[in-house]
Amino acid sequence: MIQPQNLQPGDLIGIVCPAGSIPLEKVQKCVETLTQWGYQVKLGATVGSKNNSFSATDAERALDLQQMLDDASVKAILCGRGGYGVSRIIHDIDFTGFQNQPKWVIGFSDITVLHAALQKTGVASIHGPMAAAFNKGDEGVPYIQALRRLLEGGKTVYTTTSHAFNKIGSATAPLVGGNLCMMAHLIGSKNSFDTAGKLLFMEDIGEYHYNLDRLMIQMKQAGMFEKLAGLIVGGFTEMKDPSTDFGATAFEIIQSHVKEYDYPICFDFPISHATNNYPVIEGVTYTLSVTDDEVSLALD
Helix, strand or coil, rough: CEECCCCCCCEEEEEECCCECCCCHHHHHHHHHHHHHHEEEEEEECCCCCEEECCCCCHHHHHHHHHHHHHCCCCEEEECCCHHHHHHHHHHHHCCCHHCCEEEECCCHHHHHHHHHHHHHCCCCEEECCCHHHHHHHHHHHHHHHHHHHHCCCCCEEEEECCCECCCEEEEEEEEEEEEEHHHHCCCCCCCCCCCCEEEEEEEECCCHHHHHHHHHHHHCCCCCCCCCEEEEEECCCCCCHHHHHHHHHHHHHHHHHCCCCEECCCCCCCCCCCCCCCCCECCCCEEEEECCCEEEECC
């Protein structure tokens, strides 16, 4: 995978909303922080605009993203938010210029679709906090600072406590993944993730327990779990119904579908829609270590 260049003081970061809308005032803290870090900021036309549940029309969102991808002066693109809408425009995006001058693309949730497309171009990208995450105060600082370290070329090692469902082991492999619903949505398309030999991470928000079960079945039957090097289960937050309705919690559902595999598996890793959302680079090599005492994910 090609890794975009590390950011330098004075570099320009573009902010776009290729899916849902975000009010301009919720982007202000992000702009202020990036400026304090020594960067310049360029707001796309989709930042602060709204068209029903989207930031703008499909054509307008595609144009805004395309212009940021093609603008040689922009060294990184931070997505304002996720929501829904990238899959409506991804087929209209031309990555030719981007491949000639790669830059960091940052986001999660619906932006998983964009990460998947970038994997096909052979360019690494960052699954991590978006503009609204800069508003989360002291609690969110470690995750925002981790994003800065990645953008500036720093190495990262994330650790978390053990979980009862974890499967002990260690694996070193390229890391891919994102939002479970979006990964399942991409199965059968040209942008479906290639998970063979990879460390796969997944997270989600706002699902019914029965639908989580359905998503896991779809992923499993598509072979997405079969040849993994390891599996990282992040947060599954704000479930829409009590676990008693289905008879199992989110992690119990997931564990029931992957317990047969021999590779290392960890649960409740701090990649999620909640504040605890560490940034990771899609497509580059990480080492996952799962022991009785803790889990670590290290950028090689």
